[in-house]
Amino acid sequence: MRYRESWIWMFSRFHGSYEDTTSIPPMRYTDEPPPPSTSVGYADSVVIFSVKVTQLNDGLEWPLDVYGIVAARDSVDRNRNLIFHRTRDNCQTLTPEDTSLLLTGPTRAIVMIDPVNYEVELKVKGDTPSEDKLLSLLLIEDKYYTVGERCQGVQGVHRYTYSSKLSTVEVTVGHLAQTVEATITVQVVEGSWPTHHHGRFVTRMASLSDLEMVLLDSLDGMVPVMSDGTIELSRRVVPVEADGKLKLLVDAWQGNDRADVVGQDQVTGACVILGFVRCESLLLGRLW
Numbered sequence: 433m434r435y436r437e438s439w440i441w442m443f444s445r446f447h448g449s450y451e452d453t454t455s456i457p458p459m460r461y462t463d464e465p466p467p468p469s470t471s472v473g474y475a476d477s478v479v480i481f482s483v484k485v486t487q488l489n490d491g492l493e494w495p496l497d498v499y500g501i502v503a504a505r506d507s508v509d510r511n512r513n514l515i516f517h518r519t520r521d522n523c524q525t526l527t528p529e530d531t532s533l534l535l536t537g538p539t540r541a542i543v544m545i546d547p548v549n550y551e552v553e554l555k556v557k558g559d560t561p562s563e564d565k566l567l568s569l570l571l572i573e574d575k576y577y578t579v580g581e582r583c584q585g586v587q588g589v590h591r592y593t594y595s596s597k598l599s600t601v602e603v604t605v606g607h608l609a610q611t612v613e614a615t616i617t618v619q620v621v622e623g624s625w626p627t628h629h630h631g632r633f634v635t636r637m638a639s640l641s642d643l644e645m646v647l648l649d650s651l652d653g654m655v656p657v658m659s660d661g662t663i664e665l666s667r668r669v670v671p672v673e674a675d676g677k678l679k680l681l682v683d684a685w686q687g688n689d690r691a692d693v694v695g696q697d698q699v700t701g702a703c704v705i706l707g708f709v710r711c712e713s714l715l716l717g718r719l720w
Contacts, residue, residue: 435549435571439510447510453503454511458540458615458669476544477613477671478504478574479606480515481643483533483552485526485567486593487600492556497523498567500554502603504538507546513538515550520564523557534666535646541613541671548574550592552601568601570594589640606640611671614678616647620661631655632683633663635670644681645670652688 440450466472483502488494499520503512515537518524524534542548552570572592592603618633625631630652634644647665648655656664672678 443510452511454509454513454540456509456540458613460540462615474610474612474674476607476609477611478542478544478548479608479637479640479645479671480504480535480538480542481589481604481606481645482602483516483535484602484604485531485533485554485599486602487595488598489595489600490598492565492567492598494526494528496526496567497557498526498533498554499523499557500567501551502533502535502554503551504542505549505551506543508540508543512551513540513542520555520557520561534649536666538667538669541611541669544574544607550574550603552594552603554599554601556598565598567599568594568596570596570601572603574605587639589643604643606637606643608637608639608671608673608676610674611676612674614670614672616665616668616670616680618647618663618665618680618682620657620663624661625655625657625663627654629655629684629686631663631685633665634681636679636681637672637676638679639673639676647680 436450444450460466461472485496485498488496499518499522500516501512501514502516503514505512515535516533517536526533550570550572552568552572554567554569556565556567558564572594574590574592587607587609589604589606592605594601616635630650632649633647635647636642636644645667647667648663649666650656658664670678
């Protein structure tokens, strides 16, 4: 792959292996100030809303057991910032009713300084490893700047659709200007989350058409709650405009019918009450 060879030639000396993931954590300068030589401030950034397999080709049929990676690379450290990562032994089953990958990243916010590259490498699990099929192998360049000037109409929602021999993949991203990074934690502080209640936690930004970034969707399973009441979110890093607002919305329901919502609210400050439990959300922001 030409991109891989080019990356190794340009960056491996300083950033290690092509497969290495970013070593920069979220909340980088939350507890300690940056070094004097480090320049910090607001940065333009990216929100990854969804990655979907929208069409199957060449005789493939639903359902599909899918594994592989989706990752972003920015100029902060050039390494992979994983958005989706599953091994062959931990596939996600895609169906005609739900073709979206269950995203678990990014692990830190994605910064839009130079064009951001998205790598999509997905496989379909067969009966044996030799029968696995390459579902999608894509490199998407998300261009943000033209030479010498900023692109017009940068902020907003962008959908990138690419077709390969076996599938069509759609990646939906949002561009935000002048942001900080928020790291979200949700904790049950009164009562307890009933084991028979499912849950869905999302964030919305009005400047991006109120599209939802899913932090956790337990589907028909249990909401993972740690011993101290902290809910284990699948995703927790979200960029927020310096002068913007971030909404956290929580749905809870019983049984298999999501229409039967028994608790629903949004966080406008730091607290959400669902009737049977009170949760607090903590947003820890930092400058880049």
